[in-house]
């Protein structure tokens with residue numbers, strides 16, 4: 743286990759889903775604007791490209807997983 747006290751933030755890659763970022767961080771868009779996060783200290787970033795709220799996960803990846811499961 744990695745000692746988390748040394749780090750300001752940690753990234754957790756979730757299987758078939760987003761990356762959960764926890765800790766003290768800020769997110770800045772391509773224009774340099776800081777994005778607000780819904781829950782201080784925790785955010786889920788989309789890795790599938792399907793989210794309508796990029797860069798945040800909106801659970802659209804779950805629809806893709808359902809489609810894969812039925813095909």
Ligand code: FES
Pocket residue numbers: 759760761787788789790791792793798799800801802803804
């Ligand atoms: S990872 Fe959840 S919508 Fe992309």
